[in-house]
Amino acid sequence: MTKSIYCSGFGAIYSEGIFSKLTEKHWDDTQNDPESIRRDQVIDSPMPTFGKLNLPDKLAYCVSALALAGNQDCGGDRSGICIAVPYGSLTTDMFFMESVLCGLPGPAYFSATLPSSTIADIAINNKFKGPDRIFSGGDTPVSDSIQASFNLIQADKADTVLFLSVWAIDLKNRTRLSDAGLVPNSAFGALFSSRQSSVSSLKCSLDIRNNASLSDTRSEYDFCIRLTDALRKGNRAVIPFSHDTPENYFEIT
Amino acid sequence: MAMPVYIAGIGAISAGGPDVPCGFDSVCQGIDNIRPFTRFATGLNVTPLCAVVNSDIESIFPGTFRSLTLALIAAEEAMSALTDKTGIRLGIIGATTVGGISVTERIYEQFKKDPSALIDSKDLAIHEPSVISAELCRHFGGCGFHTISTACSTGLHAVGIAKRLIENGTYDACLAVGTDALSLLTIRGFASLTLLDSNGCRPFDKRRAGISLGEGAGAMLLANDKVLRQCNIKASAKVSGWGASSDAFHMTAPHPEGDGAARAMNYAITEADIRPQAIDLVVTHGTATPDNDKTEIRALRSLVPQLPPFCSMKRTLGHTLAASGILEAVFTVKLLEKNLIPPTPGFEQIDEEIGAAPSSELSSRPLHHVLKNSFGFGGNNASVLFSKVE
Amino acid sequence: MEKLIEELKDKLITSLKLSDVTPADIDPDAPLIGGGLGLDSIDTLEILVILQKDYGVTVPDVNAGKKVFGSVRTLAQYITDNKVSE
Numbered sequence: 001m002t003k004s005i006y007c008s009g010f011g012a013i014y015s016e017g018i019f020s021k022l023t024e025k026h027w028d029d030t031q032n033d034p035e036s037i038r039r040d041q042v043i044d045s046p047m048p049t050f051g052k053l054n055l056p057d058k059l060a061y062c063v064s065a066l067a068l069a070g071n072q073d074c075g076g077d078r079s080g081i082c083i084a085v086p087y088g089s090l091t092t093d094m095f096f097m098e099s100v101l102c103g104l105p106g107p108a109y110f111s112a113t114l115p116s117s118t119i120a121d122i123a124i125n126n127k128f129k130g131p132d133r134i135f136s137g138g139d140t141p142v143s144d145s146i147q148a149s150f151n152l153i154q155a156d157k158a159d160t161v162l163f164l165s166v167w168a169i170d171l172k173n174r175t176r177l178s179d180a181g182l183v184p185n186s187a188f189g190a191l192f193s194s195r196q197s198s199v200s201s202l203k204c205s206l207d208i209r210n211n212a213s214l215s216d217t218r219s220e221y222d223f224c225i226r227l228t229d230a231l232r233k234g235n236r237a238v239i240p241f242s243h244d245t246p247e248n249y250f251e252i253t
Numbered sequence: 254m255a256m257p258v259y260i261a262g263i264g265a266i267s268a269g270g271p272d273v274p275c276g277f278d279s280v281c282q283g284i285d286n287i288r289p290f291t292r293f294a295t296g297l298n299v300t301p302l303c304a305v306v307n308s309d310i311e312s313i314f315p316g317t318f319r320s321l322t323l324a325l326i327a328a329e330e331a332m333s334a335l336t337d338k339t340g341i342r343l344g345i346i347g348a349t350t351v352g353g354i355s356v357t358e359r360i361y362e363q364f365k366k367d368p369s370a371l372i373d374s375k376d377l378a379i380h381e382p383s384v385i386s387a388e389l390c391r392h393f394g395g396c397g398f399h400t401i402s403t404a405c406s407t408g409l410h411a412v413g414i415a416k417r418l419i420e421n422g423t424y425d426a427c428l429a430v431g432t433d434a435l436s437l438l439t440i441r442g443f444a445s446l447t448l449l450d451s452n453g454c455r456p457f458d459k460r461r462a463g464i465s466l467g468e469g470a471g472a473m474l475l476a477n478d479k480v481l482r483q484c485n486i487k488a489s490a491k492v493s494g495w496g497a498s499s500d501a502f503h504m505t506a507p508h509p510e511g512d513g514a515a516r517a518m519n520y521a522i523t524e525a526d527i528r529p530q531a532i533d534l535v536v537t538h539g540t541a542t543p544d545n546d547k548t549e550i551r552a553l554r555s556l557v558p559q560l561p562p563f564c565s566m567k568r569t570l571g572h573t574l575a576a577s578g579i580l581e582a583v584f585t586v587k588l589l590e591k592n593l594i595p596p597t598p599g600f601e602q603i604d605e606e607i608g609a610a611p612s613s614e615l616s617s618r619p620l621h622h623v624l625k626n627s628f629g630f631g632g633n634n635a636s637v638l639f640s641k642v643e
Numbered sequence: 644m645e646k647l648i649e650e651l652k653d654k655l656i657t658s659l660k661l662s663d664v665t666p667a668d669i670d671p672d673a674p675l676i677g678g679g680l681g682l683d684s685i686d687t688l689e690i691l692v693i694l695q696k697d698y699g700v701t702v703p704d705v706n707a708g709k710k711v712f713g714s715v716r717t718l719a720q721y722i723t724d725n726k727v728s729e
Contacts, residue, residue, distance in 0.1 A: 039662055048681040051662035077498065077516060088381060088402070093354070093438065097361045100441045103296070104696055107688035108659075110442035111504050111630065114350065114404045120631040123501040129513065131497045132633060136402045138383035144399060151421075176364065178371055446688060504685060 003194045005153055006201040007252075010190040011066020012228040013037065013059055019228055020066035021200065034185040035171055037062055049121065054092045054112045055185070056085060056168035057121060063189030064122045064162055070198075071191055080130035080158040081119045082149040084141035084165040086183070086217050089113045091169045094176070118166065130158045141165075142220035143208065143241055146250070150206045153194050160193040165224055167217075183217060188224040190231070202234060202252050209247040223250075255420045259488035259642065261476035263583045264330030266323050267469035267570050268304035272330055276580075277587045280569050281615050283596035287453040287465045287568060295440050302453045303435055304467035304571025318353045319434035321385050323470035323576075328389055328430050331472035335426065336484045338394065344424035345398040347386025348411040348431035350575040353379035354438050389430060397424070402575065404629030405538070407431060408471060409578025412637055413495030415475045426480045431579035432470035439466060439574065446505065454541035454572070456565035456597055457550075457611050459604040461541040467571015471580030489590040493527075493622070493640040496520030500632025507544055507632060511552025517634035518556055518624065525622070525638045529557045532638075533620040534594055536585045538628045539565025539611070540572050541599065549626065550607050564612045568599030578627030578635060585625045589639055592620050647719045655715070658693050659686055671715040687712055700725045 012019040013034045017026040018041060025041060027034075039050040042062040053061055060083065068074070089112070096109035111117060115136045122128065133148040135141035142165050149161040167183040174182065196203070219242040230237040230252055241248040265272065268286035269279030279286065290303040306323065314325050324347070335341070356379045360372055378384060383400040390398035403410055408431025415427035433439075443449050443466060450463035481488055498520065500513035507514065522529055537549055554560060566581050573580055588595065597611035620641065627635045652666040661680060669680065675690075676682050690712060694700045700722055702711055711721045 046663035048661050048664050048679075051660035080499075090381075093357060094361070096438065096442065097358060100296075100437060101361060101365055104692050105441045105445040106692065107442075107445040108685050110438075110445055111685055113438070113442070114402070114630055116403045116629060116631045116633055117504060120504045123499050123632070124503065127501055129499050129501045129516075132403070132499050134401065134403055136383070136400060137381035138386070138398075138400055176368075176372065177377060178374060181374075445692075446685075503683065506684065 003154055004203055005150060005205065006193050006196045007204050007231065008191050008193055008197045008201040009067040009069060009071050010228070010231045011063035013063055013187045014225065015184050018042065019232060020069065022069060033171055034059060042066060052108065053121065055170050056089065056091065056166050057112060057118045059168050059185065059187035060118045060164050060166045061121055063187040064164060067162060067189040067191045068126060073197060074160040074191070074193070075127040077129040078159040079128045080132055080152055081123060081128055081162045081164065082133040082145045082152070083119055084135045084145035085115050085118060086137065086141050086167055086220070087169055088136040089115050091173045094173050122162070128162065139216045140220065142224065143248070146206065147208060149192050153192060159195065160191065162189060162191055164189045167221060183221045186221065188228060200234070202231065205251045205253055207249055207251065210245060215242045215244070256477060257491050258416045258419050258475050258477065259481055259491045260473055260586055261426065261480060261486045261488055262331040262334030262474035263586055264327035264472035265469065265580055265583045266306055266326045267573065267580055268306060268467055269569055271308040271326065273583060273587065277584055280566055280584045280595050281593060283598040283615065284569050285598045287571065290435070290440070292435070293437065295437060297441070297444055299451055301440055301444065301449055302465050304465060305435065306468055318355050318379060320349055320352060320432045321388060323434060323468070324385050324389060324430050324432035325392065327432070327470035327472040328393070328428060331428060331474045332393055334474060334484060334486050339483070341425045341480055341483070343393060343395040344415070344418055344427040345386050345390045345393070345395045346411040346415050346427060346429040347382065347389060347398065347400045348402070348407040348429065348575045348579065349382045349385055350402055350404060350407065350433055351436050351439060352382040352385060354436045355434065358437050385432060389428065393428065395428070403633045404631060405572070405574055406578055406627040406629035406633045406635040407575035408580065409582060409625060409627035409635035409637055410497060411579055412473055412475070412492060412582055413497065413635065416492045416495055419475055419477050426474060426476040428472060428474050429579060430470060430472045431576040433468060433574040433576045435466060435468045448542060450541060453599065454567050455599040455601070456539040456541040456567050457546045457604065457607060458541070458600045459602040461543060461546060463542055464540045464572045465567065467573040469570060469573045469576050469580050471576050471583045473579060473583060488642055490586050490639050491642055492637060494521035494523070494525030494638035496524070496636040498634045500634065502632050505630050507548045507628060509548060511548035511555070513632050513634045514549060514552035514626065514628060515555045517636040518552065518626065521624065521636040521638045522556070525640060527622055531622050532557060532561045532624050534588065534623045535561055535563040536581055536623065536625045537563050537565050538626045539567055541567060545628065547607055549628070550609055560609055562594050562612050564595050564597045566595070578625070582625045582637060582639070585623050586639055589620050589623045589641055592617050594618065644719055644723065647722065648715055651715050651719055654693055654697065659689055669715060673714060675712050675714055675718070694722065698722050698726050
């Protein structure tokens, strides 16, 4: 039997600002990139470990905090995380390599080079002990990850899944890479559940007819932006994964 | 109940040898393949002890970086079983932690000498772990590829994911490949975490003090009934259960009670619909860190108080990171087929805190169900139950 | 010694990238690891790097290190006792 799936929270960080179900914030004058996001812009209580988070981990943590805000009944071994990291740990790897070549490898950098470290603090602090899926690189990690989120709930492996997508390359490293084609630093997160936890939870569904035609990094980023807009409005909407393939879409029903 | 998913083909290249027969022999003999590492300078005061692939593999697939070469070699061995691909939807799951890092390291050295040099976007592309899966898909004519990376548990999760994709009808056959080559990043990285044992790894031993790194690739071709019939394959084993869990405890230390590990093992056993007491052998993660070995047995005891026989292959193969789960799973399947329990080289003295000793010599007994564990940094746990096709 | 303690507090905050923490928040005698700063075993290793890089001091093994990392004061004491004089 197919379960109904609800989106009970979301969070997004783009160059335009910080967005969630409950808030919309713009960057202040000292901030020229999501890289400079501050703890107090996303999380109310002090968090000494916030500053230690490398950029992918930090952005993922922020959108997960936004998506989880106001959602008390998740956590435990029926709550999982599915994350797409199109750039993997490239930016952290570069900092680690630099520390190796300087003769003093940074242990914190090393343990953060694993793409799975991007969800470690989220899982630890929110006690999400259920199944995790991490989709790294390639052309379609976002659609793989969102499909996995829905599949885990449908297959009764989890009641709640935090779906995340992070595009992160530090500004310092961007200048070393030929920047053209890199997506701006951004992140998106949504909390999917088989339970309608509040009236404002949005019922949604996913229809992927043609896996072979799902496209590329830039298209997936555009998809998340359109999805963010639709979730903010909260009305019924059909959001195709890309304009060329209307047969693959996310729907707010 | 889901359709059975069979193991139609296996492949491996490791410190034990360039294929499954050689590697399996090395595992059964309990050969110690840990040696001082000399392929490149690591900058460490003490030369690290590692298990390397000794065969000359550079020229087998020209133009490929090392972990891709290893992947292709193992994959070709596994895929030799697929004699008739007509109408078969083939999927690829690629599992790696470092992928093309050797290229990245080279770029970095160049960059340090000349900061104004731009980086070729082709080289940037190689950094992505997905390059391996993409190339495997192209090489074998697959219709879809996926890449996963969950640290040391990746390879075993690849087997689990391949199982799911066949069960849900996405593919008829799915090739799971896990690969990692030794790199400066991993050697210096594990050294910076003080996790390398300067005496070589000693799984479950009282004096164990850390891991020994290794390199290699393992490949497993999973398939449904239709594929077995079409290619006339007589499968000796099937993947009967897969468990995945998260400790949600710490970035590099396991949960002290082995909570997440126990859950993963329990999910695998439950899916296979067997009693915990029916497990005949556990091929552990057994990395020889003080924490892992203790918590792994604690977790196992919570499921099976009398403890089934258990072993570790880490002294023979090294800890091959993303490859480890699937490389050791390949040999696990061979053990199941041949009804053998291998020794655990590196173990000498029992640790009272663990209160149990791994198998210390090669022995034979009927095996029906064998459990393989693989636990990754950040508390990501994988457990797969392999069952004999009776 | 007090000057070194204050210097160490600054270094810990910068090098370990602690947020929402000022030097005044750090009690020099409180446990460093597992205390209110949220420091863990990885931070222990990062502190080893600081000791080596900024003070030329090494710790022979991680177990000895556990005593050294008792508090900011024990850390300062270890540096004073072992620093290579210029």
